[in-house]
Amino acid sequence: MSNNGLEDVVAAETSLSEVDGQAGRLIIRGQSLDHLVGHATYEDVAALLLDDLLDRPVNPHEIKAQLAQARVGVFAHVEALDETLLRLPPFDAMRALVARLADGEDFDTALSLLAAPAVFLPAVLRLQKGQSPLPPNPGLSQSGDILAMLHGTMPSREQIAALDAYLVTISDHGLNASTFASRVVASTKAGLVSSVLAAISALKGPLHGGAPGPVLDMLDAIGSQKNARPWLEAALERGDRLMGFGHRIYRVRDPRADALKSAIAPLIAAGQVDRDRISLAEAVETAALTILKERKPARPLDVNVEFYTALLLDALKFPRQAFTGIFAIGRTIGWIAHAREQAQQGRLIRPRSVYVGPMPEAA
Template sequence: MSDGLEDVVAAHTVMSDVDGAAGRLIIRGRSLDDLAGRATFEEVTRLLWDGFFDHLPADLAGPLAAARAEVFAEVSAMDTGILALSPIEAMRALTARLSDGDDLATALRLLAAPAVFTAAVVRGQAGEAPIAPDTSLGHAADILRMLGKAPNQAESEALDTYLVTVSDHGLNASTFAARVVASTRAGLGSAVLAGISALKGPLHGGAPGPIIDMLDGIGGAENARPWIEAALARGDRLMGFGHRVYRVRDPRADALKGAIRRMGTRAGRLEFAEAVERAVLEILKAHKPDRSLDTNVEFYTALLLEALAFPPSAFTCVFAMGRTAGWIAHAREQLAGGRLIRPQSVYVGPTPRAAA
C-alpha cells in the first residue's frame, strides 16, 4: 500500500466521479460540461444535497440568501486579533462560531459562511467596513457586491461558474477529512471546519495564489521560457500544472478559461497566461517525458479570481465557498450509511527488547 492511499477505496458515493484517464468530471450524474456556465451554484448545491435533507426546497436561492443575512450577524466578532490572521484562518475562526447541527438550516448557514466572512475579512484588512448581504441577489453576485464591487452580469456568471466547477471533486483530501469527522457524528460544522483546515494546505487548495506570483515574475511572454527553465533548474515546482488524479488536461481548466473569456475585459492577461501555459507544457514535456503534467484547475482559477478583484491571499477562501457544498453533501452521505472511519495502520517502529 502506498503512503498516499492510491487505489484504496474508502467510500461508495453518488456525489462525483473523477475519470483521470479521460479527463472527465461527473457530478450527481451530470458532466461538468453540462453544468459549468449553465447551472447556477444554488442549483448544483441542490443537486448535490438531493436526498440527504428532509424537505429540501426546489429552489435554494432564497434560503441561501436568508442564511447569508443570518451569518452576517457574526461579523461583529471580527476584532483586530481575527484581522491579524490570514484570510483563510480568519474565515475559519468566524465559521467556528456557528452551530454544529446536522439539519438543513445549519447546512445553509455553513454554506453561506465562507462567502460572508471572506468578503468581510478582505474589506476589514483593507481598513473598510463590511457590507451586509443583499438577499435579492444570487449567491455569486452578492459575494462580489459584499466585496465592494458593482458586478456586471458577466462577472457574476464567471464567479458562479467557478463555484460550480469546484463544488465537488471525488474523495480529495478536504472531502475525506470532512467525511472522517462526519463519521464521528461531530456535526456538520465540525466536518466543514475539517474541510477548511485541509484545504488550507499548499498541496491542496492553497496553490492558486503563487500562480499570480509566477505570472508577475515572468512579466511578459518573451520571458516565459528562460524564467521557466531557470525555475526548473532550481528544482522549483510550477504551480498550476500536474494533478494527483488527472493524467490528461483537467476539464475544470477549460471551464474556467471559457468563463474568463466571456468576461471580455482581460483579453491581454489571458493571452499572456495562454502563452505561459504553452511554454510550460512544452518545457515539461521535454524535461519530464515520463510524467503526465498538464494544466490543472488552479492555473485558470488564479486568472479568474484576479480578474474579479479577490486578493491572492483570499483565493483559497473562494475555493471553500464552492467546495463547502460538496463537503456538506459528503458529510450527510456518510451519516446516512457509513460507519465510523477507522483504517488500520502497520507498525514499523522498534520492538521492545526481551528481558534478559
C-alpha cells in the first residue's frame, strides 16, 4: 500500500526537537516549550539549537552582538530591491534577496542566514509602502530590531517579549515539509543557503505556512461575538475549513497555541492590543470548539498555533501579507540546525518510489 504523505515513516534521527502529538508536548533540544517561552529570547534558542553543529562554538553570551553585526552586514543587499522585485509579494521579494547570500556551511553563513530575513522583510514592506528602508540598530536584539526597522519607532518591552515568544515557539517543530526540504538539500552537500532557500520555498505553499492571515479574515467576517456560532455553523455546512483549528500531528491542543496566548497577555495588560479583538477571538474559539465537538466527536480538533499567531502578529502591527515571512524568520533557526545535522550524518536522502504506470507491451 502506498503512503504518498509519508505518515509515520521515520526519515531521520534528530536531537533537535520532539513533537508528541498524543500528549500535546513540544521539546526543543531537551527543553520543553513551556519552559522556553517567557524565559528564552530568539538569541537564546538560536544558541541552543545550533550549538555543536557549526565549525565554531555558538556562545549564548556573544550571539546577540554577533547577530547584530550580521544584520548590519546583510543590509547592503537591500539596494538590490528594484521595481521588479517590489512588485512581488513580500515573501517572494525576501526570498530573492536571501538568494544573493554566498553559500557555505560555516558559522558566518549561518549568522547571515539568521539575520537576512529579519532585515529584508521590513525593508520590502517599507519600500512597498513608499517608505525608505531603515538600517539595523546593532544595539537592539533581533526581535527589537525587526520591530524598529518595520515601524520606525522603538518597540516597547512587552512588544519585544511578545515577538521573542513567537519566534521561540516556531523555531523548530520536527520533520515538517520545509524542514524536510532543508534536510534533503543538505544531504547533497549543497550548502546552508541552498537548504534554507528550499525550505523557504516549501513554506510558501498554503498547506504549510498560509493559515494565520485567513484567521484574521475569518474574525473580520464574523464581526461580533453574537455572530460567532451562526457564522461557524454556516461555514461547516458549506464544507469550509475553520482557520486555526486542527493539526496534522496533534491529537490534542497544540501546545504552541497556549504559549502564544500567554505571550499576548502582557500586551493586553499594557493596553497595547485591541481588547475587543481579543474578546471576539475568545468567543470564536469557544464556539468553534463546542461546534466541532458536537459535529465531529470522534475526530480530535482543537486550536492550533495559527489561531494565536494571527492575534499576536496583528497586535504587533505586522501586515497580513507578511505573516509567512515572519514565520520564516523564526523557523530559519531550525532549518539551519537540521541542515547541519543532516550534513554531519553524511547520508544522501534517496527514498524509493513505487511505479504504478502502464507497462510496455511484450514484443
